[in-house]
Amino acid sequence: MSNAVSALQGASFDGYCKVDEAGLVGMITLRGDLSSAAVAKAVKTATGADIPGQGEITEGVKGRAGWMSPDELLLIVDHAEAPNVVDAASKALANEHALVVNVSDARAVFRVTGAACREVIAKLTPADTSVMQPGMLRRTRIAQIPAAFYLEDDETAVLVCFRSVAQYAFDILSDAAKRGGEVV
Amino acid sequence: MLILECPYCGVMADETDLHGGGEAHLKRFGPGSSDDEFETYLFHRKNPKGIHFERWRHVSGCGKWFHAARNTMTLEVYGTYSAQTYEPPKAIINAVKKKHPEWEGWT
Ligand SMILES: [Zn+2]
Numbered sequence: 001m002s003n004a005v006s007a008l009q010g011a012s013f014d015g016y017c018k019v020d021e022a023g024l025v026g027m028i029t030l031r032g033d034l035s036s037a038a039v040a041k042a043v044k045t046a047t048g049a050d051i052p053g054q055g056e057i058t059e060g061v062k063g064r065a066g067w068m069s070p071d072e073l074l075l076i077v078d079h080a081e082a083p084n085v086v087d088a089a090s091k092a093l094a095n096e097h098a099l100v101v102n103v104s105d106a107r108a109v110f111r112v113t114g115a116a117c118r119e120v121i122a123k124l125t126p127a128d129t130s131v132m133q134p135g136m137l138r139r140t141r142i143a144q145i146p147a148a149f150y151l152e153d154d155e156t157a158v159l160v161c162f163r164s165v166a167q168y169a170f171d172i173l174s175d176a177a178k179r180g181g182e183v184v
Numbered sequence: 185m186l187i188l189e190c191p192y193c194g195v196m197a198d199e200t201d202l203h204g205g206g207e208a209h210l211k212r213f214g215p216g217s218s219d220d221e222f223e224t225y226l227f228h229r230k231n232p233k234g235i236h237f238e239r240w241r242h243v244s245g246c247g248k249w250f251h252a253a254r255n256t257m258t259l260e261v262y263g264t265y266s267a268q269t270y271e272p273p274k275a276i277i278n279a280v281k282k283k284h285p286e287w288e289g290w291t
Contacts, residue, residue, distance in 0.1 A: 054194050069246035070192050126198040139193070140201055141244040 004079065007108040007166035015177035017114030021170060025109045026063070026082035027160070028075040030089065032098030034067075039098060042089045046075050057137040057150045066137040066150065074137075074148070074160070079104055108166035110159045110173055117157040119183050121149060123176040132157075143172050190242040191250050191264050197242055205239030208251050209271055209290070233257050235280055237272055237290055240264075253280060 008021040028046070032039050040051045048060025052073070057066040063077035077085050082102045089100045112120050118129040124142035132138060137150040142159070145168060149159040161169045175181075186199040207229045213221040230236065236256045241249045251269070253262040253276050262279040265272065272290055280287055 054192075069248060072246075126200050128196070138195065139245045140197075146244045 004105070007163045008170055011170055013170070013174035013177060015174065016179050016182055017112050017117050017120045017177040019120075019170065019173045019177050020111045020113070021166070022109035022111050022158070024079035025104065025107070026075075026077040026079040026085070027102075027104045027107050027109075028077065028082060028086055028089070029068075029101045029103050030073045030075055030098065031071055031100075032093065032096055034071065034073065036096060036098075038093055038096050042092045042100075043073065043075065045092070046085045046089055047077060052137070055136055055138070057135060066148070068137075068139060068148070106163055108161055108163045108169065110161075110169060111152075112157040112159065112173060112177065113155060114177075115155050116182065117151070117155055120173065120176045121157055121159065123181075123183075124172055125149075142169065145169060186254070186259055186261075188240060188252050188254075188261060189264050190245055190248070191266055192246045192248045193242060195245065197245055201242065201244045203241045203243040205241055205249065208237040208239045235262075235284065235287060235290075239267070 004024055006021060006023045010023050011021045013019040034051055043049060043051055043065050047063035047065050049058040049063065049065040052058045052065050052067040055067055057064055063075060066074040068074050082104050086100050086102045093100065118132060121142065122129040125140050127138050127140040132151055134151045134153055137148060139148040141147060145161055145165045147159055147161040147169065149157055151157050187196050188202060190197050210225065213225040234255055234257055236254060238252050238254065239249055240252050249267040250264055251267060252264045253272060254260060263276045265276055
């Protein structure tokens, strides 16, 4: 087995917010009928979380479940566990019109920490970050790339993007978080 | 800046989160149609100064296609609605009519 590494291997930047690449994060795309009991059960087993409503992200003991579209969820789990979770969920959903894929190594995750975490992201996205509260997830873009973000708490934003643009995401987030760039 | 509500996500998404898909509710003319019908289907589009029904895709959001009724001159948005329909829903038609009693209809 090759040694798994995250895109930027924990790179970090210290500004008026802190920007950290989150390291290895297990991420699973689940597509299917989100109103189906079998899907709800599979999500519960995988993460401990309930099915999120539109625009929400729920939390369980083993991970989170984020609403990505009317037929798509993002499951966030332990990186090493992700292949097992995919196997189990695929078996459980064998008779459903559903798809479960491990996308952990196709993605990069960043944490923006600080009281102004909403402001740092607001500099890069057209989404209204002031309305974002913990438990909400927004898919949008930052500068030129697609990204999704949610808040772990009022001072911690987690942002997910494609691995191929991880360096770009880190650079623009760091730039937005530079000291002296405070808006208010 | 044009801002549309994605009917699937329920969020206000601005133009840069979206991708325009041109005129909505086109009827396809494929094999068996006349050359004139085929040409019209492929190339002839409405280009009104005013009320227009359009397709949009929430490209950096949910990725879904949806419909929007808006005014090309004032940028007023009358409403957005699901892609799973062949014609604008009653509520959208009523919203346009309320503003423009003289409006001749969408077809
Ligand atoms: Zn959407």
